[in-house]
Amino acid sequence: MMSGSPIQDSAVVTHDAPASIYVARSLAGALDALGEYGTAGAPFAGGTWIMRSPIRHQPLKTHYVAIGRLPELTAVRISSDAIEIGATITHAALAAALAGLPEFAGLAAAAGHSANPAIRAMATIGGNLATSEFAAADCVPALLCLDADVEISDRRGREHLSLTDFLKIRSTLAPGRLVTRIILPRTERKTAHVRLPLRRAGDYPVAIVSLSVSLDATSRVQAARIAVGSVEATARRWPRLEAALLGRPLDATAVARTATELTDEFVGRDSVDAPAWYRVSVLPGLVRRAAIAALGS
Amino acid sequence: MGFSLTVNGDRLSCAADPATPLVDILREEMHLTGAKPVCREGFCGACMVLVDGEPTPSCLVPAALADGREIHTVEGLAPHGALNRIQTALEASDAVQCGMCFPGMVVSLTHLLTARPDASRDDIRAALTGNICRCTGYERIVEATLLALATR
Numbered sequence: 001m002m003s004g005s006p007i008q009d010s011a012v013v014t015h016d017a018p019a020s021i022y023v024a025r026s027l028a029g030a031l032d033a034l035g036e037y038g039t040a041g042a043p044f045a046g047g048t049w050i051m052r053s054p055i056r057h058q059p060l061k062t063h064y065v066a067i068g069r070l071p072e073l074t075a076v077r078i079s080s081d082a083i084e085i086g087a088t089i090t091h092a093a094l095a096a097a098l099a100g101l102p103e104f105a106g107l108a109a110a111a112g113h114s115a116n117p118a119i120r121a122m123a124t125i126g127g128n129l130a131t132s133e134f135a136a137a138d139c140v141p142a143l144l145c146l147d148a149d150v151e152i153s154d155r156r157g158r159e160h161l162s163l164t165d166f167l168k169i170r171s172t173l174a175p176g177r178l179v180t181r182i183i184l185p186r187t188e189r190k191t192a193h194v195r196l197p198l199r200r201a202g203d204y205p206v207a208i209v210s211l212s213v214s215l216d217a218t219s220r221v222q223a224a225r226i227a228v229g230s231v232e233a234t235a236r237r238w239p240r241l242e243a244a245l246l247g248r249p250l251d252a253t254a255v256a257r258t259a260t261e262l263t264d265e266f267v268g269r270d271s272v273d274a275p276a277w278y279r280v281s282v283l284p285g286l287v288r289r290a291a292i293a294a295l296g297s
Numbered sequence: 298m299g300f301s302l303t304v305n306g307d308r309l310s311c312a313a314d315p316a317t318p319l320v321d322i323l324r325e326e327m328h329l330t331g332a333k334p335v336c337r338e339g340f341c342g343a344c345m346v347l348v349d350g351e352p353t354p355s356c357l358v359p360a361a362l363a364d365g366r367e368i369h370t371v372e373g374l375a376p377h378g379a380l381n382r383i384q385t386a387l388e389a390s391d392a393v394q395c396g397m398c399f400p401g402m403v404v405s406l407t408h409l410l411t412a413r414p415d416a417s418r419d420d421i422r423a424a425l426t427g428n429i430c431r432c433t434g435y436e437r438i439v440e441a442t443l444l445a446l447a448t449r
Contacts, residue, residue: 021362023361047362051316051356051358052337052357117352118351122339122354202427203340
């Protein structure tokens with residue numbers, strides 16, 4: 001039994017309270033509402049970023065469209081050649097869905113170790129991709145290594161674009177447009193995702209390295225994708241390090257040495273939790289750990 | 298516009314604005330002050346409640362999305378005047394601390410005992426990742442949880 005009782009006349013006052021949160025019952029309804037609201041509206045998925053707006057001294061939107069309970073957006077479809085991930089699947093649900101798929105070990109680690117258990121059960125993968133101000137998003141570098149495509153929908157239809165291209169336009173995505181799916185091709189590869197939080201768990205990572213390699217019959221690297229997150233404002237691939245891996249056995253010490261020579265490609269971001277130079281300086285160590293993890297996957 | 302919440306088994310109406318965090322409704326409208334608004338970022342776990350049975354930081358749940366949900370706060374985890382299994386073990390192990398983080402710890406561990414009756418020490422630590430204790434009294438809490446798990 002609860003010990004308190006409701007007091008009808010003392011509604012809690014919030015600053016910048018939005019006029020409405022519309023709980024969509026279908027994807028079509030959500031897209032209609034977002035289209036109607038235009039610049040005054042925004043999607044609300046897990047809420048783990050939007051609900052913290054007051055702490056960032058950012059005003060809330062006038063209207064939100066809650067999309068977290070739409071069955072169309074919470075499914076993961078696994079076929080022999082691709083995986084389609086609904087944009088509002090939570091990190092916890094995604095990690096569980098990828099269990100037993102070794103080529104997605106990196107993404108499973110990203111989704112399964114970000115933040116803390118309660119946040120992982122709320123925060124969505126679409127929110128992770130679409131929140132351009134969140135530099136420490138775990139799933140972004142993990143998906144960059146998996147050649148991910150992003151599906152964007154609005155009332156008129158939908159289109160696909162590469163995640164790399166999506167990251168370039170996401171901060172200026174037109175009102176009414178919504179990330180609805182992430183599509184990952186399936187291929188034989190080894191993947192890993194390593195992160196350095198200030199505490200062992202439950203913190204934002206100072207730096208993230210995600211890695212995906214395909215090895216030939218002699219265990220030499222045929223294809224490599226390496227992405228760095230949290231060091232700069234937006235996660236991005238490390239093409240020169242990727243090129244240096246090709247044709248050689250994946251040797252953790254050697255790749256870390258090469259990474260040390262190439263870290264000047266990154267300009268770290270300063271913040272209260274870590275200075276810019278530190279974020280860059282830990283990259284070779286994370287690359288080494290990522291290579292070890294990939295070899296063991 | 299009002300919302301309807303089921304809190305600790307009681308169906309209650311709420312007149313808050315739609316984006317009002319659940320923790321503020323619980324504390325200021327319903328006078329259930331066990332959940333503490335501390336970081337308001339989902340990091341510290343002091344405002345943890347069960348929403349439809351899942352541990353959830355109530356600072357991040359807006360009123361509009363609490364509508365129609367089953368909410369259990371630390372005040373409603375056991376019948377009035379009684380303690381549940383983890384509460385009993387925490388008291389027996391002298392693990393009860395200052396009260397800032399502790400209600401959230403109790404909520405998270407109450408869920409753990411139900412969801413993971415075979416939980417190991419590492420599982421307990423992992424489950425408490427989102428519950429920060431500035432008294433750093435984790436070890437006694439982990440020991441108490443192991444005791445509770447062993448007390449079927």
